[in-house]
Amino acid sequence: MCGIVGYIGTQNAVPYLIEGLSKLEYRGYDSAGIAINIDNQLKIFKTKGRLKNLEEILDPNAKSVIGIGHTRWATHGAPSNLNAHPHLNQSETIAVIHNGIIENYMEIKEWLIKDKKVTFKSETDSEVIAHLVDYFYEGDLLDAVYKAVDRMIGAYAIGVISKDEPNRLVAVRKDSPLIVGLGENENFIASDIPALLKYTRNMLLIENDEFVDLTKDKVTIYNSLRQPVEREVFKVTWDIDSAEKEGFEHFTLKEIFEQPKGVKETVLRRLNNKDEIVLEGVNFDAEILKNINKIYIVACGTAYHAGLIGRRAIEQFAKIPVECDVASEFRYRDPFVDDKTLFIAVSQSGETLDTLQSLREAKRKGARILSIVNVVGSSVARESDDLLYTWAGPEIGVASTKAYTTQLTAFYLLALYMGKLKGSIEEALYKAVINGLKTMPDLIQEVLDKGHEIQKLAAGQFNNEKVFFMGRGVDCDLAYEGSLKLKEISYINSFAIAAGELKHGTIALIEDETFVVALATQEKLYDKMLSNIKEVKARGAHVFAIAQAGNDQILKTSDEVFFIPRTMDELAPILAVVPTQLLAYYVSALRGNDVDKPRNLAKSVTVE
Numbered sequence: 001m002c003g004i005v006g007y008i009g010t011q012n013a014v015p016y017l018i019e020g021l022s023k024l025e026y027r028g029y030d031s032a033g034i035a036i037n038i039d040n041q042l043k044i045f046k047t048k049g050r051l052k053n054l055e056e057i058l059d060p061n062a063k064s065v066i067g068i069g070h071t072r073w074a075t076h077g078a079p080s081n082l083n084a085h086p087h088l089n090q091s092e093t094i095a096v097i098h099n100g101i102i103e104n105y106m107e108i109k110e111w112l113i114k115d116k117k118v119t120f121k122s123e124t125d126s127e128v129i130a131h132l133v134d135y136f137y138e139g140d141l142l143d144a145v146y147k148a149v150d151r152m153i154g155a156y157a158i159g160v161i162s163k164d165e166p167n168r169l170v171a172v173r174k175d176s177p178l179i180v181g182l183g184e185n186e187n188f189i190a191s192d193i194p195a196l197l198k199y200t201r202n203m204l205l206i207e208n209d210e211f212v213d214l215t216k217d218k219v220t221i222y223n224s225l226r227q228p229v230e231r232e233v234f235k236v237t238w239d240i241d242s243a244e245k246e247g248f249e250h251f252t253l254k255e256i257f258e259q260p261k262g263v264k265e266t267v268l269r270r271l272n273n274k275d276e277i278v279l280e281g282v283n284f285d286a287e288i289l290k291n292i293n294k295i296y297i298v299a300c301g302t303a304y305h306a307g308l309i310g311r312r313a314i315e316q317f318a319k320i321p322v323e324c325d326v327a328s329e330f331r332y333r334d335p336f337v338d339d340k341t342l343f344i345a346v347s348q349s350g351e352t353l354d355t356l357q358s359l360r361e362a363k364r365k366g367a368r369i370l371s372i373v374n375v376v377g378s379s380v381a382r383e384s385d386d387l388l389y390t391w392a393g394p395e396i397g398v399a400s401t402k403a404y405t406t407q408l409t410a411f412y413l414l415a416l417y418m419g420k421l422k423g424s425i426e427e428a429l430y431k432a433v434i435n436g437l438k439t440m441p442d443l444i445q446e447v448l449d450k451g452h453e454i455q456k457l458a459a460g461q462f463n464n465e466k467v468f469f470m471g472r473g474v475d476c477d478l479a480y481e482g483s484l485k486l487k488e489i490s491y492i493n494s495f496a497i498a499a500g501e502l503k504h505g506t507i508a509l510i511e512d513e514t515f516v517v518a519l520a521t522q523e524k525l526y527d528k529m530l531s532n533i534k535e536v537k538a539r540g541a542h543v544f545a546i547a548q549a550g551n552d553q554i555l556k557t558s559d560e561v562f563f564i565p566r567t568m569d570e571l572a573p574i575l576a577v578v579p580t581q582l583l584a585y586y587v588s589a590l591r592g593n594d595v596d597k598p599r600n601l602a603k604s605v606t607v608e
């Protein structure tokens with residue numbers, strides 16, 4: 001989703017803006033632009049397409065010590081040169097970048113057109129901001145931004161510069177991510193830490209309804225009442241390298257291969273030398289847990305799929321009823337949330353707006369909020385009572401991979417922890433799962449070492465447009481994730497189904513050479529899966545099965561089989577997801593797609 005950057009200092013802003021935007025590319029975008037101040041005139045360069053298109057139209061002599069930049073993911077109006085940001089007011093004295101949606105923009109736009117005779121150049125909601133700031137501008141940019149924001153309803157991270165105040169950059173945040181980077185004689189704004197990491201590790205995390213006034217040597221944060229706010233400097237400890245490709249052709253592949261490390265970090269940081277789970281950040285005890293009579297897990301996309309498996313783990317180990325919802329639906333079904341509810345938000349980015357809004361709704365209704373999040377200091381993390389970080393490291397590829405396996409790991413730890421607190425899990429099972437989790441990094445590596453098998457399979461199937469994933473039990477939840485991965489980066493119209501549901505309609509679609517990915521890792525459901533495989537085989541399907549090593553009978557019913565190392569049924573998804581990720585990756589690469597930045601998708605969805 002849209003990314004914003006801003007620079008104010010003593011150097012030429014242009015390379016900083018371009019470099020910053022390049023680090024935000026992963027968020028997904030379809031046009032890009034910058035605004036700078038040349039000889040006291042605001043100059044805009046913007047274009048549809050990728051950053052390289054923007055670089056082509058830049059004036060190589062353009063220099064400015066202040067500037068704002070933007071990557072746009074189209075919502076209001078198609079991707080086009082005119083709809084790209086930054087936007088200017090009519091007299092071209094104010095330039096604005098915006099991530100989010102101004103919900104009441106039509107009303108503001110009509111008023112500006114009718115009463116103020118403003119002519120709009122774009123179809124975007126964001127352009128109203130430039131005209132509104134202009135309308136209120138009386139020599140003080142911060143004051144004008146306060147007044148403009150007061151008229152706006154919606155979500156926004158905004159950066160504004162004025163030709164008349166060339167030494168000032170103003171920013172404001174509500175529900176869309178915004179950080180400030182502190183440099184020497186220079187300061188920055190951005191949507192996300194990687195955009196600034198090359199220049200500084202010292203960040204200020206801006207909260208909702210806060211305004212930031214930046215000059216080259218001073219940053220002041222104000223709250224909505226215009227009072228200055230103190231903010232501790234957030235020091236980024238991870239390295240820029242973790243946001244680089246390190247020899248892999250794509251971030252997505254690199255991130256798939258980082259899973260042993262991510263899972264290891266997520267588990268080992270939580271176990272003491274007696275193998276007891278220590279969840280720093282989770283603040284409830286047995287007494288508080290006793291009061292919890294239901295749990296909602298709410299998330300989007302891949303994080304939701306992790307939640308489906310988390311639900312099973314919590315119900316099995318902690319014996320508390322759990323519902324799992326997609327965040328965009330949760331709020332609209334009037335869920336039974338009260339002070340006996342534990343609400344679990346799952347999010348890689350911690351900025352997905354639907355997840356965040358669901359969290360807030362649950363909080364309003366009295367629920368306790370626990371979040372499983374990857375990005376440290378993100379909005380979801382900050383608004384939670386209890387926090388479980390997945391230590392996956394920065395995930396840049398739009399398709400979520402290592403976030404998923406670390407989310408699953410975090411869920412197992414949480415479920416075991418709650419089971420122990422409640423006394424609802426037997427010691428033997430507890431120990432078996434802990435031991436199983438400890439072996440996961442090595443076992444994932446074993447799976448990755450056989451990646452060439454999947455590469456070969458992909459070479460034979462990458463043009464097959466008819467694909468189904470099916471599974472039973474936890475494999476059904478995994479089928480959803482495998483299918484999502486394939487469709488998001490290969491653009492194949494794949495879908496997933498509970499294998500038992502096949503006969504209730506979907507089997508009508510199976511014909512010669514339909515490619516069926518059959519997940520058959522669950523011992524207790526293995527025989528039933530064999531029957532389902534036979535059913536699709538009998539109708540001409542080409543079956544690729546994933547099963548636990550040693551279950552050789554499946555070789556007779558399937559065209560290809562990938563064997564994962566033996567493990568407990570419960571933990572099998574952590575291993576079995578890997579061949580599905582690799583399949584999606586290789587198919588996408590063979591089709592010549594932009595694997596890391598698939599069309600129409602955004603890494604961090606900050607609109608509802």
Ligand code: G6P
Nearest residue numbers: 301302303347348349352400602
């Ligand atoms: C987007 C991404 C997905 C991700 C989903 C939820 O759709 O493309 O990969 O699973 O958002 O994101 P979150 O950051 O909340 O996990």
